[in-house]
Amino acid sequence: KQEVTQIPAALSVPEGENLVLNCSFTDSAIYNLQWFRQDPGKGLTSLLLIQSSQREQTSGRLNASLDKSSGRSTLYIAASQPGDSATYLCAVPDQTGANNLFFGTGTRLTVIP
Amino acid sequence: EPEVTQTPSHQVTQMGQEVILRCVPISNHLYFYWYRQILGQKVEFLVSFYNNEISEKSEIFDDQFSVERPDGSNFTLKIRSTKLEDSAMYFCASIRSLGGTEAFFGQGTRLTVV
Numbered sequence: 001k002q003e004v005t006q007i008p009a010a011l012s013v014p015e016g017e018n019l020v021l022n023c024s025f026t027d028s029a030i031y032n033l034q035w036f037r038q039d040p041g042k043g044l045t046s047l048l049l050i051q052s053s054q055r056e057q058t059s060g061r062l063n064a065s066l067d068k069s070s071g072r073s074t075l076y077i078a079a080s081q082p083g084d085s086a087t088y089l090c091a092v093p094d095q096t097g098a099n100n101l102f103f104g105t106g107t108r109l110t111v112i113p
Numbered sequence: 114e115p116e117v118t119q120t121p122s123h124q125v126t127q128m129g130q131e132v133i134l135r136c137v138p139i140s141n142h143l144y145f146y147w148y149r150q151i152l153g154q155k156v157e158f159l160v161s162f163y164n165n166e167i168s169e170k171s172e173i174f175d176d177q178f179s180v181e182r183p184d185g186s187n188f189t190l191k192i193r194s195t196k197l198e199d200s201a202m203y204f205c206a207s208i209r210s211l212g213g214t215e216a217f218f219g220q221g222t223r224l225t226v227v
Contacts, residue, residue, distance in 0.1 A: 020195040032213045040221065043119075043221045044156070044221075046217060051213060091156075093216075097169045098146075098169040099211050099212070101206075102156070103156040103157075105154075105187070106155075
């Protein structure tokens with residue numbers, strides 16, 4: 001069974017800093033990897049989907065990389081802002097069956113003004 | 114932009130009562146899912162649904178749970194006799210097709226069992 005791990009569990013940075021969030025997964029046979037943002041008590045907002053054939057995907061100040069062979073992905077956030085404060089989750093789909101997602105426990109990011 | 118919508122946003126129910134959580138997936142999506150997130154824990158898969166039947170379910174999805182697509186748009190999760198440990202955030206999600214398409218989630222229903 002796929003296991004997804006995220007480190008660190010929490011991160012606090014001053015505004016303007018660049019930062020990296022890490023995600024690792026145990027089974028490298030994945031279709032894709034998806035990064036989500038979750039605000040407290042709220043739903044999951046999709047940030048980036050990176051396909052298994054891609055190494056990077058960018059959206060604005062966000063850049064996700066994927067190294068399938070080592071079972072790792074990183075989410076890079078440039079020039080962090082207080083509005084980026086949230087929990088960031090990564091998830092990979094089950095290759096078999098109905099592609100349900102396996103989630104990591106998330107990284108809780110706080111950007112200090 | 115199309116989105117997955119869930120109602121209600123928050124439901125409080127007494128232990129032993131039945132609850133129905135509702136979802137409207139994105140209209141051209143074919144696969145639908147329910148997940149739950151107990152406070153402070155991971156988002157966990159409950160069940161997937163395709164072509165009007167369950168395609169996969171987790172060990173969490175026992176006989177007290179059921180899903181249904183009663184019409185062309187709604188997708189529901191029923192919990193027959195709620196327990197305290199059912200208190201969680203429940204998320205509905207949908208994807209267009211298998212093989213690596215993006216999953217879209219609703220805003221969730223916070224279920225509190227008292």
